[in-house]
Amino acid sequence: MRYEVVLPAAGSGKRMGAGKNKLFLILQNKPILIHTLEVFQNDANCTGIWLAVKPEEREYIQRLLNEHHITKVKGLPNGGEERQHSVHSCIKEMEQVDIVLVHDAARPFITNDIIASLVECADVKGAAIAGVRAKDTMKKVRDGIIVETVDRDDLWMIQTPQAFQFDILYKAEDVAEKVGFLGTDEAMLVERLGYPVHIVEASYDNIKMTTVEDLVIGEAILRKRSQALGNF
Numbered sequence: 574m575r576y577e578v579v580l581p582a583a584g585s586g587k588r589m590g591a592g593k594n595k596l597f598l599i600l601q602n603k604p605i606l607i608h609t610l611e612v613f614q615n616d617a618n619c620t621g622i623w624l625a626v627k628p629e630e631r632e633y634i635q636r637l638l639n640e641h642h643i644t645k646v647k648g649l650p651n652g653g654e655e656r657q658h659s660v661h662s663c664i665k666e667m668e669q670v671d672i673v674l675v676h677d678a679a680r681p682f683i684t685n686d687i688i689a690s691l692v693e694c695a696d697v698k699g700a701a702i703a704g705v706r707a708k709d710t711m712k713k714v715r716d717g718i719i720v721e722t723v724d725r726d727d728l729w730m731i732q733t734p735q736a737f738q739f740d741i742l743y744k745a746e747d748v749a750e751k752v753g754f755l756g757t758d759e760a761m762l763v764e765r766l767g768y769p770v771h772i773v774e775a776s777y778d779n780i781k782m783t784t785v786e787d788l789v790i791g792e793a794i795l796r797k798r799s800q801a802l803g804n805f
């Protein structure tokens with residue numbers, strides 16, 4: 574099943590503290606952004622990539638795309654103040670497709686098997702998102718005091734990609750903009766319209782490069798993969 578993917582890449586990377594867009598940081602001699610782009614560039618089912626970027630970073634990113642032979646990018650719309658706005662700027666420019674995925678450009682370790690499962694599920698069910706089961710005990714805290722321990726059996730740590738039939742996400746983004754609703758992921762916008770959103774179990778390797786510790790973890794994930802391929 575073919576799909577197009579929206580990669581929001583217009584963040585500031587404040588929590589990383591690199592003083593620049595964290596997507597330009599190098600992991601195993603390549604920018605994080607290129608690691609993520611190559612997953613979709615090399616996926617025959619991906620027919621287009623939409624990259625939300627900061628205007629001042631567009632020229633540099635275009636140079637990176639050329640240097641690394643990323644040819645599937647269909648557009649580089651301006652990112653917005655919030656992640657949701659960046660995603661929406663891409664959705665508004667896209668032409669109708671069957672399935673659209675939204676994936677954090679800051680998650681370079683996604684794999685094609687998980688993408689394929691998400692696309693297949695969204696094609697049948699309408700909406701499907703990646704996640705992994707919570708491993709730690711989760712508690713609600715108020716003013717520094719535990720107010721509730723949440724039943725861990727029902728808790729998932731949500732990731733991206735998040736896959737949707739295009740019309741569902743298009744409508745959800747449009748309504749959210751009209752009513753001024755701001756979510757931390759696309760699924761929230763779809764849930765609030767009453768559509769069922771299905772979970773697809775992903776991987777604990779599918780981390781989001783958020784803080785400096787994630788760079789160390791990311792290098793370890795890439796080393797593990799190289800060793801599995803016999804590239805010592």
Ligand SMILES: Nc1ccn([C@@H]2O[C@H](COP(=O)(O)OP(=O)(O)OP(=O)(O)O)[C@@H](O)[C@H]2O)c(=O)n1
Nearest residue numbers: 581582583584585586587588655656659678679
């Ligand atoms: N206004 C924004 C904010 C985030 N993103 C993108 O959304 C993804 C996930 O966001 P996050 O990890 O929070 O990135 P930053 O916003 O850059 O990080 P921080 O919150 O630490 O500044 C990233 O690929 C980021 O580039 C975006 O396109 N537009």
Ligand SMILES: C[C@](O)(CO)[C@H](O)COP(=O)(O)O
Nearest residue numbers: 656677731732733757758781
């Ligand atoms: C979309 C997301 O990756 C799901 O976990 C997460 O909500 C993004 O949060 P961020 O603060 O914008 O990185």
